[in-house]
Amino acid sequence: MSRLTLGIDIDGTLTEFDSFLPYLNRLLNTQVKPEQIIQYDLHEIFGMEYKEFSDLFDQHSKPIYEESIPRLCAKQQLHWIDERFNIVYITARYKEYMDLTKRWLIDHGFPVREIVCTGSHDKLAAIEEHQVKIMVEDRLENALQIWDSLQVPVYLLDTPYNQAKLPAGVVRVKDWFQIQHDLKGKGYR
Numbered sequence: 696m697s698r699l700t701l702g703i704d705i706d707g708t709l710t711e712f713d714s715f716l717p718y719l720n721r722l723l724n725t726q727v728k729p730e731q732i733i734q735y736d737l738h739e740i741f742g743m744e745y746k747e748f749s750d751l752f753d754q755h756s757k758p759i760y761e762e763s764i765p766r767l768c769a770k771q772q773l774h775w776i777d778e779r780f781n782i783v784y785i786t787a788r789y790k791e792y793m794d795l796t797k798r799w800l801i802d803h804g805f806p807v808r809e810i811v812c813t814g815s816h817d818k819l820a821a822i823e824e825h826q827v828k829i830m831v832e833d834r835l836e837n838a839l840q841i842w843d844s845l846q847v848p849v850y851l852l853d854t855p856y857n858q859a860k861l862p863a864g865v866v867r868v869k870d871w872f873q874i875q876h877d878l879k880g881k882g883y884r
């Protein structure tokens with residue numbers, strides 16, 4: 696079986712979806728809890744206007760990204776995946792965070808492969824360019840767009856903010872073990 700390319704988002708996928716909470720709670724003197732994050736856009740959860748929150752997040756992205764906590768067992772499962780697939784990390788992070796992202800991957804023991812920083816949530820061009828055949832995401836809108844536009848199957852890592860009925864090409868998974876289990880069931884041993 697030839698090696699397919701598996702695309703992997705980073706924030707909320709390799710990182711715990713609530714990694715940014717300790718930093719933002721300290722910064723904003725709030726006590727937002729993970730279970731309160733029921734929508735992807737966080738401005739309302741923190742009681743801010745969209746632009747105000749977006750500007751604040753942009754100003755503090757570096758320490759937020761540096762302090763991000765890896766998802767449980769993601770490292771072990773990614774090494775298993777790396778032996779069977781070509782990996783490309785496709786993130787909405789801005790290009791200026793490329794080196795920081797690479798350093799974070801190294802520091803946390805992830806396979807270091809190509810990183811594409813799109814600077815937006817629209818990842819379709821990167822997925823097409825890198826001939827991604829399977830994508831791993833946490834953002835519901837991204838997963839739906841990838842499946843609807845490209846018919847690329849998506850593993851959607853379960854979070855409080857991505858709950859919805861899913862089309863056949865988007866499979867909700869609890870964790871990276873479930874991704875590995877599903878891939879094994881498809882013949883990737």
